[in-house]
Amino acid sequence: MTSTHLRSRWDQRTYARLAWVSIGDPQLVELAAGAGHFDAIVLDMQHGTIDQAVALQCLRAAGRWPVTVLARIASDDADLIGWLLDAGLDGVIVAMCQSAQMAQRIVAATRYAPEGTRSYGVFRAGTPGSDPLAAAREVIVIPMVESAAGLQHVDSIVAVDGVDGVLIGPGDLGLSLGHGVGQNRTELPMVAAFDAIREAAHRQGKRCGIFATTPDYARQTAAEGYDLVVPWYDSAAIKASLATSALD
Numbered sequence: 089m090t091s092t093h094l095r096s097r098w099d100q101r102t103y104a105r106l107a108w109v110s111i112g113d114p115q116l117v118e119l120a121a122g123a124g125h126f127d128a129i130v131l132d133m134q135h136g137t138i139d140q141a142v143a144l145q146c147l148r149a150a151g152r153w154p155v156t157v158l159a160r161i162a163s164d165d166a167d168l169i170g171w172l173l174d175a176g177l178d179g180v181i182v183a184m185c186q187s188a189q190m191a192q193r194i195v196a197a198t199r200y201a202p203e204g205t206r207s208y209g210v211f212r213a214g215t216p217g218s219d220p221l222a223a224a225r226e227v228i229v230i231p232m233v234e235s236a237a238g239l240q241h242v243d244s245i246v247a248v249d250g251v252d253g254v255l256i257g258p259g260d261l262g263l264s265l266g267h268g269v270g271q272n273r274t275e276l277p278m279v280a281a282f283d284a285i286r287e288a289a290h291r292q293g294k295r296c297g298i299f300a301t302t303p304d305y306a307r308q309t310a311a312e313g314y315d316l317v318v319p320w321y322d323s324a325a326i327k328a329s330l331a332t333s334a335l336d
């Protein structure tokens with residue numbers, strides 16, 4: 089079970105470093121995982137070009153390294169969540185969580201009865217000697233708080249049993265709060281919203297992360313006390329390197 093890589097980083101009371109992969113090529117995952125300094129790889133199945141077949145290849149590409157593999161998905165789709173977990177992913181980051189009820193549905197999709205609604209898949213869950221119920225409890229569950237409704241209900245979202253923490257989507261949250269789109273934000277109303285979300289999570293003993301597109305902003309968020317930071321986002325990293333490749 090590779091969710092332990094991320095959890096052991098948290099157990100050391102420090103932030104976990106995510107490599108955010110949106111380009112649907114397992115070779116990128118191999119490069120990111122092989123870099124050796126990421127605790128988890130996130131496969132962006134919401135806004136990236138990663139479908140289920142590619143996700144499986146990416147998972148296998150990561151398998152040579154001690155790294156946790158998560159998928160960011162667009163909704164609390166229990167069928168997709170069950171499929172991803174059966175495929176061997178360690179957890180899910182679910183976009184646009186608006187309420188505790190939605191957070192409960194996400195957790196339920198990752199747990200077997202009587203705790204949840206996940207269907208028992210013989211191949212993955214039936215590995216001899218493993219306890220499927222215990223393994224399901226190790227699945228990492230991170231709803232995204234990235235809307236005015238999510239912000240309003242953040243206390244009840246983070247209180248849901250089985251939610252490990254929340255991830256802030258600064259772009260969608262800014263749009264929803266009327267501050268427009270953007271990343272790596274420093275506007276005061278946005279920072280106030282970020283602080284409120286992080287403090288709510290920490291009050292419940294849960295984790296809080298925030299998306300970033302530059303290593304500098306990720307470093308800043310680590311210093312501010314976030315538990316999940318994004319020092320590498322493939323598209324932005326490639327764009328930044330392309331910008332320095334013009335010779336004249």
Ligand code: 3PY
Nearest residue numbers: 234257258259260299
């Ligand atoms: C956002 O900024 O809204 C995100 O979801 C980042 O991935």
Ligand code: MG
Nearest residue numbers: 234257259260
């Ligand atoms: Mg978003």
